[in-house]
């Protein structure tokens with residue numbers, strides 16, 4: 502699916518590619534065999550509020566608005582009436598126009614924070630929701646609502662985004678946050694970026710990246726960046742850490758294993774990396790990675 506972006510803000514490439522993957526999956530799930538496109542405007546709350554007031558007579562900001570090009574007869578969607586969509590063929594784009602999507606980045610940020618997941622996950626969800634509307638899905642009545650939710654669920658799980666209840670953090674979210682953290686790595690010496698997302702028992706997530714130094718030895722790893730942020734903010738119990746790298750699996754180094762074991766000897770350790778074969782995820786535990794960790798127990802020896 503071609504997305505015609507109209508952005509008010511610069512957005513990270515990883516977020517845009519996540520949205521693109523979700524859009525492609527949407528068309529595929531609906532079974533549309535010909536090229537389609539949609540325009541996607543990302544703006545702030547003031548603009549979406551003005552659009553909501555002008556088009557829906559609702560004078561408040563919202564997360565997403567959808568303007569379908571086809572007026573779908575009740576009970577039909579693009580998959581069951583592809584002919585209606587074919588009429589929207591645009592020669593310049595060489596694709597059929599589904600309609601316009603408007604998303605408020607202010608709402609994306611607020612909702613991602615509220616649900617404890619990444620911007621990319623929230624933005625991809627809102628885009629899928631809106632594209633479903635453009636294809637004729639609706640949620641006014643209970644049965645159509647169920648159909649729309651099931652469709653959204655199939656699309657999102659097809660691109661590795663699972664439904665999350667408020668307060669529960671999925672592994673997928675933690676991995677995505679680690680990838681986000683990796684983009685902030687300061688690694689001009691090794692050119693090896695690492696990102697980490699550490700999940701505290703109270704539900705808070707602390708992100709870290711590797712921060713190198715011209716002295717080399719003063720470099721701090723991503724895992725310890727996340728851990729020092731967490732402990733200095735009062736978190737001392739942790740259930741999982743996700744670590745993101747590129748081209749090879751970024752299992753934590755020995756110092757980081759020892760450092761983390763001080764607080765969470767039973768920590769789950771998830772690593773993700775991408776290479777030409779795709780995106781990989783592996784899981785272990787700190788107990789497995791660092792048996793016999795050093796501990797000062799009881800009496801000292803001098």
Ligand code: THU
Nearest residue numbers: 691693695711722723753754757
């Ligand atoms: N690095 C980490 O961030 N975590 C590890 O567990 C191993 C290594 C970083 C440190 C340095 O900036 C770069 O990777 C190359 O060693």
